Amino acid sequence: MADKVIQAIKINKHFDGAQQQHVLKDVSFSVDKGDFTSIVGKSGCGKSTLLYILSTMDTDYEGDLLIDNDPMRLKNEAELARVRNEKIGFVFQFHYLLNEFSVLRNVMIPGLKLGKYAEKELEHRAMEKLKIFGIDDQALKMPNQLSGGQKQRVAIARALINDPIIIMGDEPTGNLDKKNGEIVFELFQKLAREFQQTLLIVTHDMEFAKATDHVIEMEDGRILNT
Amino acid sequence: MKYKLLARIALALSMARWRQTMVAAVGVAFSITMFITLLGFMNGLNDMLDGLILNRTPHIKLYNELKPSPAQPVQLAAGYKGYYHFIRSVKPYGRRLEIYNVDPIMNSIEKDDRVLGLAPKISAQVFYNVGAIDVTGVINGVDVEAENKLFFFSTYVTAGNYIDLKNIPNSIILGKSAADKMLAKIGDVVQVTTARGDRQQLKVVGYFQSGIADVDKINSYTSISTAQKLLGEPRTYITDIQVKLKDMSLAPAMAKEYRARYEVDAEDIQTANAQFETGSSVRSIISYAVGITLLIVAGFGIYNILNMMIYEKMDSIAILKATGFSGRDVKRIFIMIAISIGVIGVSFGLVFGFLASSFIDQIPFETAALPSINTYPVNYNIKFYIIGAAFGIFTTYLAGYLPSRKASKVDPVVIIRGK
Numbered sequence: 001m002a003d004k005v006i007q008a009i010k011i012n013k014h015f016d017g018a019q020q021q022h023v024l025k026d027v028s029f030s031v032d033k034g035d036f037t038s039i040v041g042k043s044g045c046g047k048s049t050l051l052y053i054l055s056t057m058d059t060d061y062e063g064d065l066l067i068d069n070d071p072m073r074l075k076n077e078a079e080l081a082r083v084r085n086e087k088i089g090f091v092f093q094f095h096y097l098l099n100e101f102s103v104l105r106n107v108m109i110p111g112l113k114l115g116k117y118a119e120k121e122l123e124h125r126a127m128e129k130l131k132i133f134g135i136d137d138q139a140l141k142m143p144n145q146l147s148g149g150q151k152q153r154v155a156i157a158r159a160l161i162n163d164p165i166i167i168m169g170d171e172p173t174g175n176l177d178k179k180n181g182e183i184v185f186e187l188f189q190k191l192a193r194e195f196q197q198t199l200l201i202v203t204h205d206m207e208f209a210k211a212t213d214h215v216i217e218m219e220d221g222r223i224l225n226t
Numbered sequence: 227m228k229y230k231l232l233a234r235i236a237l238a239l240s241m242a243r244w245r246q247t248m249v250a251a252v253g254v255a256f257s258i259t260m261f262i263t264l265l266g267f268m269n270g271l272n273d274m275l276d277g278l279i280l281n282r283t284p285h286i287k288l289y290n291e292l293k294p295s296p297a298q299p300v301q302l303a304a305g306y307k308g309y310y311h312f313i314r315s316v317k318p319y320g321r322r323l324e325i326y327n328v329d330p331i332m333n334s335i336e337k338d339d340r341v342l343g344l345a346p347k348i349s350a351q352v353f354y355n356v357g358a359i360d361v362t363g364v365i366n367g368v369d370v371e372a373e374n375k376l377f378f379f380s381t382y383v384t385a386g387n388y389i390d391l392k393n394i395p396n397s398i399i400l401g402k403s404a405a406d407k408m409l410a411k412i413g414d415v416v417q418v419t420t421a422r423g424d425r426q427q428l429k430v431v432g433y434f435q436s437g438i439a440d441v442d443k444i445n446s447y448t449s450i451s452t453a454q455k456l457l458g459e460p461r462t463y464i465t466d467i468q469v470k471l472k473d474m475s476l477a478p479a480m481a482k483e484y485r486a487r488y489e490v491d492a493e494d495i496q497t498a499n500a501q502f503e504t505g506s507s508v509r510s511i512i513s514y515a516v517g518i519t520l521l522i523v524a525g526f527g528i529y530n531i532l533n534m535m536i537y538e539k540m541d542s543i544a545i546l547k548a549t550g551f552s553g554r555d556v557k558r559i560f561i562m563i564a565i566s567i568g569v570i571g572v573s574f575g576l577v578f579g580f581l582a583s584s585f586i587d588q589i590p591f592e593t594a595a596l597p598s599i600n601t602y603p604v605n606y607n608i609k610f611y612i613i614g615a616a617f618g619i620f621t622t623y624l625a626g627y628l629p630s631r632k633a634s635k636v637d638p639v640v641i642i643r644g645k
Binding site: 114 | 228231235238239241242541542544545546547548549550551552553554555637638639642643
């Protein structure tokens with residue numbers, strides 16, 4: 001049996017409001033090491049909410065979450081930040097690069113934060129990540145000089161810098177045109193095949209989902225298939 | 227390493243809005259400049275006004291006062307012990323004005339470690355004879371060198387040389403107003419009459435101007451020996467011993483001590499000039515209040531700018547948090563921005579404060595009442611610079627604290643999902 005990178009056990013979430021909404025209902029599943037998993041469902045089905053709980057950024061839920069067999073429930077904010085830094089890479093719909101720093105610096109920042117490698121070595125590693133995506137020639141440009149597709153590839157390189165055990169994506173191709181979307185998707189494929197990178201991507205693009213190893217379908221806060 | 231990264235991010239964020247950052251720093255610099263200039267100028271004025279009186283006033287003055295004896299005979303009589311005594315119309319007894327045993331007392335005081343120096347003095351009531359009329363006055367017989375060393379005698383001798391008083395026998399330095407009244411020029415001879423009726427011719431060797439016209443109208447100076455001769459008294463005749471201390475604040479306690487030890491009256495400077503102290507401290511309080519108000523206003527500027535920066539950089543904060551920066555890291559980044567604005571502003575403020583003070587120091591300020599002062603007085607006490615710097619940095623820290631706490635609480639999920 002393969003190692004479980006993420007285990008979600010009976011996760012429930014309510015949104016407080018005038019009427020309490022029950023957005024996630026007893027969600028349990030796990031992601032094995034090396035899996036390329038996608039979560040699909042209509043908008044409002046709770047798939048993004050689930051992803052943010054899995055990412056440890058949202059801590060307002062019931063149930064248990066294990067990342068790398070380590071329970072997240074009782075960790076404080078600084079410890080969770082450390083987990084995100086070390087074990088999780090993120091790609092969002094929007095690239096969220098820091099405009100004040102060069103592309104190379106943007107990729108390096110989470111690595112500098114982790115402090116595992118010296119700056120020189122980290123720079124080298126960052127260049128290698130950029131090379132995987134064919135944008136190493138853009139390394140010294142500022143993010144606003146890049147096209148949307150290029151920015152998203154930089155964001156993926158940034159997610160990879162600390163060799164996370166899992167990469168999470170929230171509609172990573174949602175903001176891109178078809179051609180760039182395909183390029184990004186191929187990059188995810190490449191990461192999964194060549195580097196055995198574990199990936200968990202939320203998408204509403206069925207074509208995208210079909211090409212992944214596992215598809216988790218959600219509807220109305222529940223997982224349909226397991 | 228960790229702080230280096232945070233500092234680098236802080237720098238990048240403040241550089242992204244460098245114009246506003248600069249405005250904030252200029253605000254701090256301006257307030258520190260004003261703080262220092264104001265305090266320097268105010269305290270310069272204080273020093274000058276204090277100097278008018280305090281520099282010339284001994285810290286402790288030993289003298290014999292004409293007063294009724296505190297213990298009347300009936301109180302000393304054994305037979306009336308335990309009675310209430312009602313004594314009316316008590317008069318001072320015929321005590322002499324001179325200090326007894328003046329030489330041993332002076333020797334003993336001079337040996338006291340707390341004492342900077344002492345100057346003996348004789349004051350005597352006289353009449354200046356101007357033609358047919360007599361004008362009342364006071365002649366102060368002083369030890370010229372000690373008086374100059376301790377009480378800056380030479381600074382208010384405006385015409386003539388103060389040391390002539392010692393070198394030329396039977397010489398006098400007249401108050402400017404008194405000299406004007408007598409039409410006495412330097413080199414002229416004036417006649418004075420003592421209270422006993424003895425007349426004496428004295429040569430005018432200079433004028434003095436204390437800055438207080440009433441003092442100048444009455445007072446004049448001679449050497450101690452001239453004064454003794456004038457009064458027909460022996461060499462041991464001294465009416466006042468003026469003591470200057472190393473630490474002025476010891477004066478009240480030491481006056482009490484001397485009073486008991488030497489059996490003379492002793493007056494300390496705090497009692498003699500309480501109103502000047504009050505004036506000085508009120509002026510200081512006002513200038514501190516204005517300076518601190520300026521700093522607080524500058525603090526609001528920093529608060530505003532950081533708040534705006536946080537709204538603008540919401541995305542950056544969100545992604546920093548998503549990629550592993552904790553709330554505390556984010557808080558540190560914004561505190562760093564505030565503190566660096568503070569440090570830069572304060573540094574420039576200190577420099578410009580010094581320059582502005584120096585500028586004020588150059589502005590001519592001539593007044594007849596203050597012969598020793600030609601430009602506006604400024605105090606360059608390092609204390610103001612330290613207080614300004616400390617308070618400036620403290621204010622910017624406070625101004626940065628609230629926005630940075632807000633930044634640390636930014637929920638990345640809300641920002642990222644909101645897109």
